Amino acid sequence: MISIEEMDNLLYMSQRQGKISFYMTSFGETATTVGTTAALQSQDFIFPQYREQGSFMWRGFTIEQIVNQCIGNHLDGGKGRQMPVHYGSKDLNIVTVSSPLTTQVPQASGAGYGFRVNGENKIAATWFGEGAASEGDFHSAMNFAQTLKCQTLFLCRNNHYAISTPTDDQFRGDTIAGKAPAYGMRTLKIDGNDLLAVYNGVKYAREQIIKNKEPFFIEFITYRIGDHSTSDHSVLYRSQEEIDSWKSGNNPINRLGLFLKKQGLRQFNDEHDNQIRKDVRNRVIAALKNGSEQQQPSIQDMFTDVYDEVLPHLSEQYTQLRDHLTKYKDQYPINKFKGGL
Amino acid sequence: MYKHLLKLRYGYQPSIKFTHVHASTQYTPVKMTVREAINLAMDEELAHDPNVFLLGEEVGQYQGAYKVSKGLFQKYGGDRVIDTPITEAGFTGIAVGAALYGLKPIVEFMTWNFAMQAIDHIINSAAKSRYMSAGDQQASIVFRGINGATAYVAAQHSQCFASWYSNVPGLVVLAPFDCDDAKSLLKAAVRNPNPVVFLENEILYSETFELSAEARDPNYLAPIGKAKIMRQGDHVTIIAFSKMVQYSLRAAEQLFREGINCEVINLRSLRPLDRETILESVKKTGRVVCVEEGWPQSGISAEITALIMEGGAFKYLDAPVQRVTGAEIPTPYAFNLEAMAFPKTEQIVDAVLNVLKGAR
Numbered sequence: 001m002i003s004i005e006e007m008d009n010l011l012y013m014s015q016r017q018g019k020i021s022f023y024m025t026s027f028g029e030t031a032t033t034v035g036t037t038a039a040l041q042s043q044d045f046i047f048p049q050y051r052e053q054g055s056f057m058w059r060g061f062t063i064e065q066i067v068n069q070c071i072g073n074h075l076d077g078g079k080g081r082q083m084p085v086h087y088g089s090k091d092l093n094i095v096t097v098s099s100p101l102t103t104q105v106p107q108a109s110g111a112g113y114g115f116r117v118n119g120e121n122k123i124a125a126t127w128f129g130e131g132a133a134s135e136g137d138f139h140s141a142m143n144f145a146q147t148l149k150c151q152t153l154f155l156c157r158n159n160h161y162a163i164s165t166p167t168d169d170q171f172r173g174d175t176i177a178g179k180a181p182a183y184g185m186r187t188l189k190i191d192g193n194d195l196l197a198v199y200n201g202v203k204y205a206r207e208q209i210i211k212n213k214e215p216f217f218i219e220f221i222t223y224r225i226g227d228h229s230t231s232d233h234s235v236l237y238r239s240q241e242e243i244d245s246w247k248s249g250n251n252p253i254n255r256l257g258l259f260l261k262k263q264g265l266r267q268f269n270d271e272h273d274n275q276i277r278k279d280v281r282n283r284v285i286a287a288l289k290n291g292s293e294q295q296q297p298s299i300q301d302m303f304t305d306v307y308d309e310v311l312p313h314l315s316e317q318y319t320q321l322r323d324h325l326t327k328y329k330d331q332y333p334i335n336k337f338k339g340g341l
Numbered sequence: 342m343y344k345h346l347l348k349l350r351y352g353y354q355p356s357i358k359f360t361h362v363h364a365s366t367q368y369t370p371v372k373m374t375v376r377e378a379i380n381l382a383m384d385e386e387l388a389h390d391p392n393v394f395l396l397g398e399e400v401g402q403y404q405g406a407y408k409v410s411k412g413l414f415q416k417y418g419g420d421r422v423i424d425t426p427i428t429e430a431g432f433t434g435i436a437v438g439a440a441l442y443g444l445k446p447i448v449e450f451m452t453w454n455f456a457m458q459a460i461d462h463i464i465n466s467a468a469k470s471r472y473m474s475a476g477d478q479q480a481s482i483v484f485r486g487i488n489g490a491t492a493y494v495a496a497q498h499s500q501c502f503a504s505w506y507s508n509v510p511g512l513v514v515l516a517p518f519d520c521d522d523a524k525s526l527l528k529a530a531v532r533n534p535n536p537v538v539f540l541e542n543e544i545l546y547s548e549t550f551e552l553s554a555e556a557r558d559p560n561y562l563a564p565i566g567k568a569k570i571m572r573q574g575d576h577v578t579i580i581a582f583s584k585m586v587q588y589s590l591r592a593a594e595q596l597f598r599e600g601i602n603c604e605v606i607n608l609r610s611l612r613p614l615d616r617e618t619i620l621e622s623v624k625k626t627g628r629v630v631c632v633e634e635g636w637p638q639s640g641i642s643a644e645i646t647a648l649i650m651e652g653g654a655f656k657y658l659d660a661p662v663q664r665v666t667g668a669e670i671p672t673p674y675a676f677n678l679e680a681m682a683f684p685k686t687e688q689i690v691d692a693v694l695n696v697l698k699g700a701r
Contacts (some may be wrong), residue, residue, distance in 0.1 A: 021493040072675035083495045099497040100455060101427060134426035135458070162427055164403040170426050213431060291370025296677040306670050319667055321681055328687055337677055 001030040001253050002273055004053055006280040007063060008226070011070065015230040016267030020070040022084045023189030028193070028225030030054045031252030032157055033127075040125055040206060042225040045111050046094045047126035048087055048102040050149050051157065055127070059092040063280070067287035074338035079305075080297035102135035105154070107283070109145040109215075110275055113151030116213050130219075131162020133176045135340055138228035142183045153205055153214040154180070157192065159224035162238040172224040180217035193252040198261075223250065298339035299325070371557060376546040377483075378520035379409050382527040382616060386560050387417050390445060392434075393531060396423040396432055397449030407487065407546060419665045433484070434458035437466040438664065440480040446533060450486030453540065455504045467536040468511035485528045485539035486688050489583065490514070490683050498669035501635030503582070506538040507611040507644070513537040514612035518586040519550040523608055525563035532562060540611075542584045551640060568615035570622070577693050578622040580645055581632040582608040585684065589632055592689035603693060605635030611641060619645060620652045627659040630692045636681055637666040663692040 007026035015023045026033065033054025037046070046055050053066065068075040070084035078087060080097070088096025098104060108126030115122045132138070133156060145152045156176045161165055173179060180187040186208065190201045198220065203218040223246040227234045234243070248254075257273075260266040299321065304316040310318075322341050325332055334340055371653050373381070386393050394478065399406045401414040401424040414422040425432040429450065436446040450456040456463065467480040484600045488557060490502040509513045517523040523541070532538040555561055572593050581589040586607045593603040604622050623629055629649065631642035642664040649655065649662060 044499060076675075079673075080678055081495065081671075081673045083493065083674050084500075084672075086495070100458065131427045134431070136430045137458075138430055163399055163406075165399070165426070169424055295672075297675045299678070299681065302668070302669060302678050302681060309593060311350045321668070322618060324685075324688060324691075325681075326692075331687075335675075 001034055001054070003257070003280045004030050004034075004057060006040045007066070007255065008053070010284045011067070012226070012230060019292060020084055022230055023070065024050055024085050024090050024229045025226040026053055028246060029157055029159055029222045031195040031198055032155075032192040032220040034058050034204045035195045036125070036142065036155060038321060039199045039202035041121075043093060043120075043122050044206075045108070045122065045124045047108040047133060048097050048156060049101070049104065049109070049127045049129060049157075049177055050097050050099075051129070052127050053085075054088065056089070056092070056094060059089075059093060059094065060088070061089060061092060061094075062119055063283050064287045064291075067284065068116075068289045068294070070236070071288075071291040071294075072297070073291055074297045075291070075294055079301050081305075101132040102127070102137040103120070105132075106137050106141035106144070107142045108152050109148070109150045112145060112150030112215065113148050117150060117152040121149075121210060123151045123153050123156060123206055126292075127157065128157050130156060130158040130160075130167060130176050131163060131165060131170055133179075134162075134170055140287060142180065142215075142217070143183065146184045149214045151213060152277045153202070153209060154185075154215065154217040155202075156217070156219040157222060158219055159192075159222050161224050161228070161234070161238070162271050163228045163232060164234070166238075169278030175219060175221075177217065177219035180219075185215055185217050187217045187219070189219045189221065193250050193340050194256060195252055195256045222252075225251070269274075293331070295338040296336050299337055300339060346576045354660070356397065358369065369437055371552045372549050373476070373520055373552055374540075374547055374549050375520055375523045376407070377410050378523040378550075378552060379527055379541065379546075380413070381647065382415070382524045382531075383410065386528055386531045387421055390432070390531075390557075392443065393445045393447065394423065394439075395447045395449060396425055396436060398425055398427060398451055400424060400449050405449070409546070411542075419577050429455050429459040433462040434466065435460050435686050436482060437470075437480055439469075440482040440536075441470065445481050445635070447485060447531065449482045450484065452491075452498055453486045453488040456484065456486060456502075458491055463506075463512075463536070463538070464509055468509050470511075471510060473533070479534055480650045481534045483527070483537045485527070485540055485541060487543040487546075488540035489540075489542055490544075490617060490672065490679075493674065493676070493679070494508055494672075495674035496677075499672035501633065501667070502538075502651065503540060503611050503633065504635055504640045505674060506540075507614075507641065508639075509612075511536065512686060513610075514540070514614060515565065515610055516540040516582040517609065518571075518583055518607050519546070519548075520552045521550070522563065522569070522607070523554040524552065524608060525556045525561055529562035529565055539683045540583065545584055545587075547638045548587075556560055563609070566610045566613040566615055568609055568618040569607045570604060570618065571607045572603065572605040574604040575681065576602045576627045577630060577696060578604045578606060578619075578661070579630045579632060579689065580606045580619060580622075580642075582611060582641070583634070585632040585634060588684060588686045589689055591686045592693065595631065595686070595690055601693065601697070604641055606643075615643070616648055616652055619666075620646065620654045623649055623654040624657045627657050628693075628696045629658070630696055630701060631662060632689055632692075634667050634685055636669050638665075638669065640666055642666060658685060658698045660698075663696045665689050665692045 037058040086097040108124040111124035177189040
């Protein structure tokens with residue numbers, strides 16, 4: 001959680017400095033993602049929304065992978081195709097982040113259906129915010145998951161804001177967890193800033209899903225300490241006092257630290273934590289430096305992956321582009337393109 | 342460069358610079374951004390008709406995701422400027438219902454890319470209503486939002502929907518370029534009794550243009566279905582809409598210095614298309630270059646090519662129609678790849694030179 005906080009800090013600042021074009025932090029919510037992913041098994045599929053760097057990093061997605069994706073250089077596993085924070089990993093069983101909200105939720109119902117029908121010890125865990133739960137896709141996903149008995153775990157991060165829209169303007173019922181029993185679904189509501197509660201709750205939910213072969217719903221109550229994204233300035237719609245009260249009073253990192261200390265379980269001291277922060281900072285800075293010195297993705301790859309093979313009209317367009325670049329080569333930094341023309 | 346255009350269009354050059362001033366009947370030059378022009382149009386229409394209201398995500402207290410509705414919530418309150426929960430399908434359906442009742446909603450999509458979650462309501466609930474109800478039901482509604490490439494937002498935020506919506510009978514589809522277009526077309530759209538798809542452009546939001554005396558008049562509505570000739574010429578016709586009009590004008594300026602006079606048509610209305618203006622120009626020049634940001638197959642340029650064949654202008658052509666379009670791929674993110682995915686001014690210049698050679 002500490003590493004993510006340091007990384008988020010630096011990458012947010014690097015956007016302000018023009019090194020990357022966009023970023024989304026997860027301040028205040030890392031207990032939800034880290035605790036959950038620790039309680040899942042590596043073969044479980046995760047369908048993220050966009051604020052789950054905790055899930056990615058717990059499973060081994062590296063700082064360098066994140067930074068290269070945000071920069072969009074040739075080392076990006078996504079071939080420079082996606083906006084920052086839209087990463088994914090087939091190896092880690094995490095489906096690529098997709099912008100339109102809530103579309104990942106019925107997808108998770110579908111995958112969970114497949115797991116049940118094939119008798120697999122796998123679940124499809126999907127993340128979404130309390131705002132995204134307003135979309136029509138949420139209703140279809142929940143209804144079908146229960147009706148078709150899908151091995152799906154629905155994970156709602158209720159962080160109190162959807163960009164500037166507070167929960168009062170988003171819904172009037174008893175939070176999102178209040179809706180799940182109406183679908184016939186088993187539901188837990190968990191303090192999302194209590195890492196251990198998150199871990200235990202998800203562990204229990206997963207066991208139940210596999211045992212009963214039906215979905216489970218968990219809502220985490222947490223708070224979005226940072227802005228929605230680098231395109232947002234949240235003090236325009238909420239008070240600094242409100243933000244500070246969560247930051248100092250109900251912060252997952254502080255709570256875990258204090259709990260361990262009180263229980264006498266705290267293995268490390270503040271100095272050790274500060275060293276971690278320093279190491280992560282240095283690593284992110286090095287990754288940003290190296291990443292920005294790398295070449296940009298290759299032009300040849302621009303026309304691949306539209307279909308399974310490159311169709312003739314696409315080869316033609318690649319040739320036209322290459323001719324254009326050759327004709328105007330002093331107007332383009334071609335030496336910065338991996339593989340040149 | 343813009344002063345040169347003003348001279349061509351209005352025959353005078355503004356000598357005094359003004360900062361943004363609200364519309365008045367005095368004839369002093371007024372400059373504003375396209376964002377401000379759209380804001381002004383909505384402000385005037387909200388004031389003019391109590392049945393008009395604006396709804397969408399973040400349009401009220403947040404002043405708009407792109408600040409287009411700035412100040413409107415404060416001025417008209419939460420009953421006329423409504424912040425919706427996150428559900429495009431939901432609020433579009435609600436808006437169409439309100440329109441069928443007789444209200445006049447303006448629906449703002451954060452981007453037309455997200456409107457795909459609401460497209461059933463746009464087409465099946467709004468566009469076809471009048472016909473299916475034998476004239477009993479009408480939906481006087483405007484759907485507006487940013488369309489096409491924006492910069493650094495990749496595949497799911499950069500698609501151009503001009504081609505999809507202009508295909509549908511029952512819809513009016515408009516694509517403004519400058520402040521005159523943005524203000525007077527939006528006002529016309531709000532007052533039009535048919536459902537209107539209004540395709541804005543995020544990059545153009547921050548561009549400054551002069552608002553003409555005509556457009557400053559709060560009673561002036563642009564004619565729907567009429568294109569605008571931005572620059573006259575008799576060698577080649579360049580046809581474009583939205584941001585590509587700007588690139589076409591730049592290309593025309595470059596070519597002018599080489600002695601080639603291009604006629605640049607700003608379509609403004611994609612459905613109905615202004616056939617008369619297009620065909621008259623084609624008959625005059627005999628050579629056509631169509632420019633669009635979207636994908637080539639089934640694009641606007643494809644329709645224009647067909648209508649030239651059918652409209653009696655075929656025998657006036659001295660060369661086949663040339664198209665300059667976006668690359669036929671989902672928009673990539675990496676800066677170099679995205680830059681290559683959309684038309685450039687040089688490509689429009691090259692296309693004009695090609696069409697003059699009679700080459701393909």
